[in-house]
Amino acid sequence: MAEMLELGEKISILAGAAKYDASCASSGSEGRHGKTGEGGFGSTFAAGVCHSWTEDGRCVSLLKVLFSNVCRFDCAYCVNRSSADVKRSSFTVRELVDLTIEFYKRNYIEGLFLSSGIFADPDIVMEKLIEVAKTLRTEAGFGAYIHLKIIPGAGERLIREAGIWADRLSVNIELPTDKSLQHLAPQKSGRVILGAMGDFSALNSQFEEDRRRSRFSPSGKNSAPLFAPAGQSTQLIVGASAEDDRTIVNLSSSLYRKFALRRVYYSAFTPVGRGYGKSDSRLPDIAFPPLIREHRLYQADWLLRFYHFSAGEILDEDSAFLDPHIDPKTAWALKHMDWFPIEINRASYEELLRVPGIGAKSARRIIETRRSRSIDLDGLRRLGAVMKRARYFVSAGGRFLERPEDPARIRRILADQDGAGLQLPLFEF
Template identity: 65%
Template sequence: MDLEEKLSILAAAAKYDASCASSGSEGKAGSASGKSALGYRAAAGVCHSWTGDGRCVSLLKLLYSNVCRFDCAYCVNRVSSDIPRASFTSQELVELTVEFYRRNYIEGLFLSSGIFSDPDVVMEKLIQTAKALRTQGAFGGYIHLKIIPGSGERLIREAGLWADRLSVNIELPTSGSLKKLAPQKDGKTIFGAMGEVNETEREYGEDRKTMRSVPEFAPSGQSTQLVIGASPEDDRTIINLSGALYRKFGLRRVYYSAFMPADRGDPRLPDIAAPPLKREHRLYQADWLLRFYHFTPQEVLDGDTPFLDTLIDPKAAWALRHLEFFPVELIRASYEELLRVPGIGAVSARRIVEARRGGAFGAASRSLSFDRLRRLGVSLKRARYFITVAGTFIDRAGDSGKLRGILAGLDGEGLQLPLFDF
């Protein structure tokens, strides 16, 4: 099989993994490091190319092999799937990545693999590829390596020395669903690998406090992916799990990947006509609240319903359930209180606090203050029903039903969905 054919098979095989963002790393290389290294990214974490379905493609996203011993029901590469199979060699991957980089097609490599042999053997191949890229290829671009659950501690530690980011995919939110849909996987092994990455990150961080020249270990941290809609768990279960992963293992990102039902034909899977993309979108918004808006998982879904509202975003839904919290008076509100207001983001909340220090709002006229708010980045279309400035409301929507209708009408308008780190 020629390289082009392999590329076509193994790029298609990798496309269901959502974890393809690069972030927070200044670039690294082995023997050739820093700005002289090939692929050095002056601006960290730039992802600038997207597929039609919204997935990032600035990384060359490949499987080392789509040969797999496992039979995960939701995965096109499962052993029982009748698909063409292929495997790269490490050398082929190095040449391909360097060539793509030289042509300016990509900024880095995302490399995962099917479990074609023992986990240690598969992990060795991924590490060998990353190491050869850094050393032989003098590649300073971004590398995201998948940790193969079940691979040994030594290998996990070595992987982080060559990669910017590591990830261990959980895939399903409960051990019951793993048992049913991915019977060869188990939560204990997956969490064990995450714990190992986290512990090693911590150790390197500690060493850095007292020693010079400590090598970088996965400077972009670790992430994971959850498949949404292949198993029956509700959003509450998923959000609680994500919150626990951020707390316990210091994950940078949890990615949510809507289950793609096409051609699966497995009776263990739900019979759905289309991937639950709206649900995926809401989970990303809820996740954003956990990471940047100081919400707890319990606050994100503290109502009776186990699922996120499909008509309004999770922050607006929280505000409607907690109208007693509003109006928020902009002249006095803390940063944390400002973050709770629909239409005020982390950047605009910070700007408001800074502007107050500079004397804005106090002496200003009402219209000037509102105009100033717009310039500070506040979306007054949303915020107007939840704030006062010097005791004055901008607008009142009446009852919560009416307000819900207004917010539903604004849903998606002007909101940036923060799918990927930049």
Template identity: 55%
Template sequence: MELERKLEILADAAKYDASCASSGGERRKTSPGAQGIGSTTGSGICHSYAPDGRCISLLKILLTNVCIFDCVYCVNRRSSDTPRAAFTPDEVVKLTIDFYKRNYIEGLFLSSGIIRNPDYTMEQLVRVAKSLRLEYGFRGYIHLKTIPEASPELIEAAGRWADRLSVNVELPTQVGLEKLAPEKNLRRIQGGMARIRGIKEDDLDRRRKANSERQRSQVSRERAFAPAGQSTQMIVGADEANDRAVLSRADTLYKSYQLRRVYYSAYSPIPHASVLLPPKSPPLVRENRLYQADWLLRFYGFSLDEVVPSDLGDLPLELDPKSAWALRHREFFPVDVNAAPREALLRVPGMGVRSVERIIEARRFGKLSLADLRRMRLPLAKASAFIIAADHSPGVVELSNAQLKVKLGVPAEQMLLPLSRA
């Protein structure tokens, strides 16, 4: 098969994997005068966005879409009649370097179906990354998918050459996996994550303990293990798991395995799908709400029960999770922007981390009015009903929950938008 046809098949097969953002990658340092190519900064053809807004261009492909597993939701499952193709490691290396030299990409996201066995597949992925680093001096971003059942030695080797590793959970519960991916096991998947966490912790500890100047010099020349950490992906809407189950699993993964990101990928119908799968995608807004809730758990000090109470199960589609919490807890408001602590300000609908930091800095020099907040470009249409400023108190124009819900919500037609990954 011609290389161009392989690329067409294997780039298309990789589009269902959302966990390819390159946040956290650092340009690899070299000694003075050393040559190298590639960068994790700048911009080119956009494949992904980092949290700070940088556009990161990645060559996103599978090594092969041949797979010994038969996951019902996967277009590359063993029983699928999709066209098959496979790159050799040398072909992936050549494509990456050629695309980089044409300024199409800045890095590589490489995954694969399971061929022969986990160790054989992992060996091929490691070979690609190692060749790029050693033979071509490639210093751009590399993200490798890892296979939980692969040997610890191969996982460690993968992390030595790649910036980020990921092990996809796919579904949040063991029940879901048994139904749709019976060859996968949540305990083994989380075991793979624990292995990555353990190796990374040992690597960081060894670097901290390098006391002498000679030891520090030697350690600094060695590649850090997966400097951009690890991530995972969960498919939303392929099984019966509700939003609380999805976020509960994410919360566990963040706390137990130090994941940098959990990506939520709304189920997208595949050709010749099983009757076990839903006939259509969930609304696009559900995926968006999960990302918003994830942010609250990670950066805003919310607990799982606050974001999605056990008696709800699913996040409301018509409101973002922070606004929904605010309407359930009107007694918490209004919050005084001139006196409230950071933790309280972060719970005001419409206020993000940067907005809160600007408020805290600005109020050191005087009382803030609505005009001051407006100059900071705060979304007062959302926030004004929940805050007190020098010249504003919502008690004068207090709105009911029903009125606020209309004000804070999104139009009904937007909530029904389907997800398209074309």
């Protein structure tokens, strides 16, 4: 039946089915024309085009599709679950290769993001994804970005091969604990998912070592292949299960440490199950996805990756959730007023990073500028500091804009300054 569908209809089904995977940065976004993407010039959503960012900060458009939305699993939160009443379809390898090349030639896309429902044994599904990537690279000479999903349960041999053809691989952890997986996605297992991440990092180290050795070979040419040069990432759904933010931040921190993940993507739980078959009583009854919570988790993640914060500093034993009204760095600063003011003409790079309103770029500029002259408060603004936040936490040559005295007052002034416009969730655990 699936083969009888027109290609256009397949694209619409399989691109629509892929849009809730957040490991591609623009997933699930509504754009200017709503979730359906219908109507309006420049809308690419219906055709499955999403946007992502490369390691060097470029924004690229990707064709984001599933190979198949047929799935044996019945994950409660997923629109493609086996019990959902949705139209099913699958591409052939040839269709997907031709489609990617055609879209690329027309400048619609700069790469491919490919996942799939588990329509057969994990090795068989993984082989299909690899075949698409390999055919694109070897037959069509496609040199653009390819992101492939690792199908949990696929063997190490297949992860190795996927990494040879793809730029990035990802395996979704989906839920923060095994208990929640058992509850909402009983056919999945944390052990298998973490096992795939472990296989990736072991292979990555092996390939790096081979390349290092090959640099010193007599020919001087590096002939060892690259392995997924854009690394691995994962996605966590926020708000479908009862875990608090501390559990999530701790988990992310340990994934970054153990598996050298490039990114953890957080995806606010969207009640997509409604309208696709029976509603599931295991899921929370929410009116809106918890977008503020997702936003704060991304900020906390930023602190872990770029600001030298530990998970325990972001959320200590007394705090289960990130403050919805204030960003986590400011929340930390308000709890540690004894750290401030920071004298910007003397502080180390690490100390500057702790100041709300001073980012990594401004901290670097401050250190650079200080080599030739001292910086006053006006100069600090010119170096990129956001003074509406930084003003309470710094001094320059002993001068203050505001003395850092009353954290409750500062909190009142700064609360919600960067959350404006986000839809507040009506349901919280």
